[in-house]
Amino acid sequence: MRYSKGHIILFLTPLGLVVLFMYAMMLWTAYVSLNNWVGMAPSWNFNGLANYLTLFRMERFWINLQNNILWMVIFIPPTAFLGLVLAYALELSGRAEAFFRPIFLYPMALSFVVTGTLWAWMYDPGSGVINALLKGVGLGALAQPWIASPKQALYCMIGAAIWQYTGFAMTLYLAAIRDISREIIEASRVDGASDLQVFIHIVVPNVQHATMIVVAMLTLFSLKVFDLVWVMTMGGPGNSTEVLSYFMFVATFRQQLVGLGAAISVIILILAVVVVIPYASWSMKRMQT
């Protein structure tokens, strides 16, 4: 099909303008972070890196950053592992797969606000579902304060996220497992390999690209997680479940420390760029082959 320069302009201008606008706003945020802007109306008092230095001296900032890192460490491995095991189990289950698969996937369609509402109740120490179930089967001694405990709340929230995202990992792994050549698997079966041996020696080494996608996407999720925190704990108890994006929102829109909020945004941006740039270039290379 023939096309001219005019066509390029015609087709790409809307997208181009939107993308330019977004990058311009990122730069704008970066510039705001260098100003002492307090209050609703813009105030341009350039103060260099003062906002960042303030931030680095706040214990709250380091707790939030640590919580984001805990999210990555505790959320990603179980989600990926469960997703892979379930994908393999589904692949082996043959026709039952069509029945089981949607059960792990429907949470992906729900809003985090719904998930948060639901799981805040599951974890409620007084009248929550999990403690009620434990009491119901005579294991009342195992009842926990869950979401009400500063020590457990973050893990509880991550549990809800694992419930929501396992189906996502599972789908990516299922596609990857189906791309593995049938012959390799059949040949190893003829040689007497067990399910576990096939899993370890054939499946795991051949789904690395799916792992890349899962880890990249879940890392980005861990960096921007906000809704679950807002709905389930408001960052509490204390600030035990606060994360950077929550702090950014509170600092900017509640305390009106806009310069400080912008500095937190820039830190989130830097952390995200470390993941996004390599990931985007890697996936573009894959798409071309």
Place this chain on the structure above:
Amino acid sequence: MKRPTRLWLHMVLTIAEAAWLLPMYVMVSTSLKNPREVALGQYIAPPHGLELNNYIVAFGVLKQGLLNSIVVAIPATALAVFLGSWAGFFLAMFRFRHSQTIFFVASVATFLPYQIILIPFTQFMAALNLFNTQLGLIVAYLLLNVPMAALISATFFQMLPPELQEAAALDGCGPVTFYFRILLPVAQLGLVSTTILIFTMIWNEFLIAITLTQGPYTQMATPVLAGLKGNYAQLWHIQMAGAMITSIPPLIIFIFLGRYFIAGLMAGTLKG
């Protein structure tokens, strides 16, 4: 070859399935219980009757929010998919100077957390007098989702057979005619997937919704549901009814168009 019975497989799948269904089950059953039943704490027991009053109460709180979500999500989705697929088509079909760069730059913009543009976004909306309006939300979601729609639709369009283009070229059909006459009717898998994924994302979105609107008249369903949790604290039957009502559109999409939803979700990771 003899198939082993695989006890482990059935155990893993059954346990995991029970764990994944339990939250949904208690959400549905509790949303239909009366307060006395809920107070018993026997959440596994099915409801005795159908306490539809919970839904009436929750709907009363949510109805303006639901309406706002519909009014915002439908035009924002339609425009984002149109403008996104317009560019996505061109990027998927033609190789020209910098086409890869444009694709790359748009992907990066899509994946970066949008917290980083939230502050200028609110200023921009305030400057245009769009703060706390439905139009403002439409503009915001449109801007955020055009790059996403471009990437997802481009991923699908790349899978179309090249013969389609060759045949069109022989007939002397240009890109604009091709987009409207051939691509839109032929690439329905991609377009439907992009549309329902973006609709669901907007419907479920929370951060933009609470940042750009305040108060009951303009808020979308998700902030209202989050507020319901505060106002009906410990009234789990009302909260669960509210959560159910808010989930109806995405769940209907998932049940009837699940294949497209998942396809869109996968394309959104650029998995190739």
